[in-house]
């Protein structure tokens with residue numbers, strides 16, 4: 001039973017929601033209700049890093065969304081899953097731990113968002129993490145998220161690392177410091193070979209607290225307003241009933257970049273045209289809700305190798321598979337301790353650029369298909385690896401909106417990949433760069449043949465056609481409730497939704513543009529900042545203690 005009243009209601013127990021719930025309840029002064037549409041984080045493959053592929057094929061832990069037919073991707077619908085489980089997407093993601101480019105955080109601050117520059121956020125980044133052996137000026141120790149080095153290095157990893165240097169990309173020791181550019185072995189949110197999700201790191205240690213109530217399989221249908229102030233939420237219980245829970249202080253949406261805009265629209269906040277089309281009573285016309293959607297489009301070149309060390313080999317050959325599993329069981333190392341990516345390069349495709357514009361990485365697996373829930377990846381029957389790339393700052397913008405007033409209906413997602421001509425040029429450039437990398441002595445020695453797109457695909461038009469036919473999401477969506485003060489902004493720099501009282505958003509949706517990185521660390525930092533803002537706003541005596549404890 002849910003026992004009102006609460007001080008705060010948090011909607012969504014994903015990366016940000018778990019972090020926020022843990023921080024708000026640690027001082028003991030606030031009563032918090034955390035509502036999550038998914039269930040407990042008990043999937044048998046969840047804690048094993050290589051289990052990502054299994055979970056992405058299991059609707060019991062997913063919002064298994066798809067885009068609309070993408071106009072510049074041969075009218076294909078692309079699979080766009082998100083975590084629907086405690087921990088949210090941090091319970092099913094690739095675990096790459098990448099804060100992002102300091103330059104982009106400073107740009108964020110400079111778009112009328114004071115307090116969101118890299119220097120402002122650095123104390124928060126430090127308190128998020130437990131990173132042993134890092135530079136103490138930049139890295140934190142003792143935080144909930146364990147950040148460790150990738151526990152698998154092999155000939156492919158080393159070839160990528162040294163091959164990148166051959167094409168002029170410098171080596172970087174720690175990309176989660178001031179120096180972002182360069183090729184580096186990956187840091188993962190993994191502890192002793194196990195996924196370190198928001199559920200495991202933030203929520204589990206907080207769940208016993210008497211001032212925290214967690215409800216799973218609780219689908220929030222709308223925010224409840226009284227005279228322009230959010231006073232609670234309506235939610236569907238696991239047996240289909242409707243509850244209304246009230247918040248004495250504030251409601252905070254942490255539904256993620258895909259779901260927070262949908263909750264706003266179903267609550268009557270959004271573009272008037274969208275609300276009117278679905279006969280939703282209008283609380284507020286806020287045209288930016290669901291707009292400004294952006295993501296990284298991942299493209300790849302696949303190679304057959306004669307080294308039987310790839311995941312293809314482990315999956316196609318039971319003996320090799322058993323050896324991989326045994327190595328993992330005994331040492332917590334090897335391919336099972338990764339999500340198949342081990343090393344990346346953040347690079348400038350043009351020396352005149354002020355910051356990296358492309359990310360290259362290697363995956364120790366290949367397949368004939370784009371990943372989909374029905375088909376998986378269609379693992380190739382030979383030893384293979386792929387070189388992947390995405391543009392860090394795409395210009396194309398999409399949108400996400402409700403399909404109907406029914407919260408059970410999947411949204412209308414328009415990723416709009418490659419709709420900007422500059423993105424088309426960059427994707428071609430990135431495929432050419434991957435081929436340059438493949439030609440280096442380090443990498444070429446591993447290659448038997450290029451399989452996709454194949455050596456006959458050489459012109460810009462052919463490469464672009466290949467990207468349209470095979471590109472897929474990197475799952476890095478942000479910006480759908482963007483922060484700022486312009487007409488399309490949804491929240492201000494204090495995370496409050498413009499035009500109403502008592503409602504904030506704290507998740508990846510508020511990030512105004514991708515910070516040139518994977519997006520989990522950005523979601524955590526938004527939550528940490530939100531916790532500080534709420535504690536300060538509600539003038540709790542724990543303010544000083546918490547902040548001292550966290551930054552100490």
Ligand SMILES: Cc1cc2nc3c(=O)[nH]c(=O)nc-3n(C[C@H](O)[C@H](O)[C@H](O)COP(=O)(O)OP(=O)(O)OC[C@H]3O[C@@H](n4cnc5c(N)ncnc54)[C@H](O)[C@@H]3O)c2cc1C
Nearest residue numbers: 012014015016037088089093094095096220256508518520
């Ligand atoms: C497959 C995949 C791989 C990824 N790999 C990486 C990676 O390697 N590194 C990286 O940095 N980032 C990665 N990301 C991105 C990263 O995980 C996300 O950016 C981050 O988790 C976003 O956090 P969030 O709190 O904004 O949203 P989420 O973590 O998605 O949390 C939203 C939560 O809200 C819940 N919710 C939504 N609507 C409702 C509702 N109406 N009622 C109740 N609850 C609701 C959801 O079920 C979910 O639990 C990946 C993402 C995916 C999907």
